[in-house]
Amino acid sequence: MTETPAAPDPIMDAIGQAVMRGQNGDTAAAREAMLDLWTRIGVTGDPLHRCTLAHSTADLYEDAAQALAWDVRALDAADAATDERVQAHHAGLAIAGFYPSLHLNLADDYRRLGSFEAARAHIDAADQAAPALPEGPYGDLIRSAIKEVAAAIGEKDTAPRPSAPGAGAGG
Template identity: 50%
Template sequence: MAERQDQAAPDAVLTRIGQVVMLHHGGDREEARRRFLDLWTEIGEHGDPLHRCTLAHYLADTQDDPGDELAWDLRALTAAEELTDERRAGQAGNEGAVAARALYPSLHLNLAADYVKLGRSDAARSHVRRARGAAAALGDDTYGDGVRAAISRMELRLGEGGGSGEGSWGPPRQRS
């Protein structure tokens, strides 16, 4: 019975994160930020890395200040790296590490966008290259296609793909 509860707990947290994502996408950014921060307090700095990665990844979108957005995106990347490090050490389940690898392209893409906002084009270029390198982990589905297209747009914007870089881009987020 305890094992079943342990398995249900991560699903419950990810479901709660997904509910707040829907609130944010519905236009209530302030309330979404408040609820995300409440969840962050509940999960804690040392909570489950998949939860922290997912939550920080979405929480970054609710920030008004580009520096704060960068800080949350860096927290998401750090948590994703913990997931893959744990898998290598044999301490975590395969599902979390697979989920983290699928998030890397979007995580790096968002970091590139953060650095563009902060006028740090070299750092942005570095992260868009890392996003492109990690894109092999994406599935052949709508999400994967969207992230790959957003990487291409960011490459163009930064002059990495030989284009003018004009136009909007907008990295899609992993569905929780």
């Protein structure tokens, strides 16, 4: 049996293009594109769009407070998303697989802000959600980052991690 390809999704495509701009060093243009998309989607728009956009936008900020605002939006949107919607975009996805990364990012934001109790709660949630991660490079990356952030929380270290998304994003 072959998988039916998902219908084209112009919003997800535009988010992907903005992410690429940011990864190619044009952080200002990437942020502008993301903010324009956020305005189009709206706070009550498609949860998958909101989650993906907010999660990716957070990575465009070095400032932990700005990243935190976007990471909270991403988690809120994930809580409103369904497996049916996520699988309409990509058959192999499940919303449970989003949570390790979402909680990891929140833990790292709170850690960088010196809010270690909140950071601990989110890193514990990331660790509990980690079994939903796929095997392979992406899952390995997130599992490794969970351990790295947990250690930094234990040390009460607020320094940005060089391997974190947004490192060198230009604030």
